[in-house]
Amino acid sequence: xxxxxxxxxxxxxxxxxxxxxxxxxxxxxxxxxxxxxxxxxxxxxxxxxxxxxxxxxxxxxxxxxxxxxxxxxxxxxxxxxxxxxxxxxxxxxxxxxxxxxxxxxxxxxxxxxxxxxxxxxxxxxxxxxxxxxxxxxxxxxxxxxxxxxxxxxxxxxxxxxxxxxxxxxxxxxxxxxxxxxxxxxxxxxxxxxxxxxxxxxxxxxxxxx
Numbered sequence: 001x002x003x004x005x006x007x008x009x010x011x012x013x014x015x016x017x018x019x020x021x022x023x024x025x026x027x028x029x030x031x032x033x034x035x036x037x038x039x040x041x042x043x044x045x046x047x048x049x050x051x052x053x054x055x056x057x058x059x060x061x062x063x064x065x066x067x068x069x070x071x072x073x074x075x076x077x078x079x080x081x082x083x084x085x086x087x088x089x090x091x092x093x094x095x096x097x098x099x100x101x102x103x104x105x106x107x108x109x110x111x112x113x114x115x116x117x118x119x120x121x122x123x124x125x126x127x128x129x130x131x132x133x134x135x136x137x138x139x140x141x142x143x144x145x146x147x148x149x150x151x152x153x154x155x156x157x158x159x160x161x162x163x164x165x166x167x168x169x170x171x172x173x174x175x176x177x178x179x180x181x182x183x184x185x186x187x188x189x190x191x192x193x194x195x196x197x198x199x200x201x202x203x204x205x206x207x208x209x
Contacts, residue, residue: 046202049075052099053186054209055150057202071099077196087121090132095192095199103189115182118160119191128164129193134173138162147181150206155181155190162193 046058049065051073059065064076066083076083078093087096098106098119106113108120118138120126128134143159160178165171181190181203192199 049073049097051097051186051188053183053188055153055183055186055188056207056209057097058205058207059202060198071101071103073097073099077194088126090127090129092129093194093196095190095194095196098189098191100187103187106189113182113189115156115158115180115184118158118162118178119180119189125167128174130174130176131164133167134164135167136162136164138178142177147200147203149181149183149203150208153183153186153208155183155203157181 047061047063047065049057049059051057059075060077062077064083066074066076068074068084068086072087074083074092074094074096076092076094080092080094082089083092083094085092087102096102102121103113105111106119106121107117109123110121113119118141120138125135125137128136139161141158142161143157145157146154147157149155158178158180160180162176162178163172164174164176166173176193177195179190179192179195179199183189190199190203
């Protein structure tokens with residue numbers, strides 16, 4: 001992916017440098033074009049996140065990667081008070097990339113995750129991801145299928161309907177979707193409770209080495 005980007009950047013720089021300049025703007029134009037070309041040639045479209053099995057994701061450079069513990073990687077994409085806290089810590093705009101140890105205890109009651117039920121490593125009501133004053137309830141899958149993760153690989157994909165509820169009366173306060181991409185052979189699971197823009201494309205255009 002980075003090579004394709006650099007090729008496009010080089011072409012754009014060459015086009016910019018080759019554009020005709022007026023006599024009055026020649027000096028300023030040449031300096032501006034050279035600066036733009038250097039910037040395009042050296043710019044990186046994304047940061048690589050290398051994972052097990054040779055999988056590499058290309059993420060926006062604004063996203064921050066935290067290796068919270070073995071097999072628990074949190075990618076923070078927005079506001080987050082405690083980015084290095086464990087799974088279930090609320091009010092952190094992020095998604096998780098999980099490995100075998102997390103998958104082994106990823107179903108309710110800490111049973112192995114299989115994609116038949118949502119990723120929910122707990123035995124009680126967990127805090128709502130978006131507001132710590134509420135609890136979360138993850139229900140049935142509204143979407144089941146396969147999604148491309150780089151060339152030659154497809155993940156089991158799920159969208160689980162979820163609600164945030166009042167602890168006092170159980171009333172629904174908000175709704176969201178828990179998205180999951182599961183690669184059983186590679187033992188990688190991606191869990192997103194924030195409908196992260198760009199995540200699906202990052203997985204679709206991943207590389208395998």
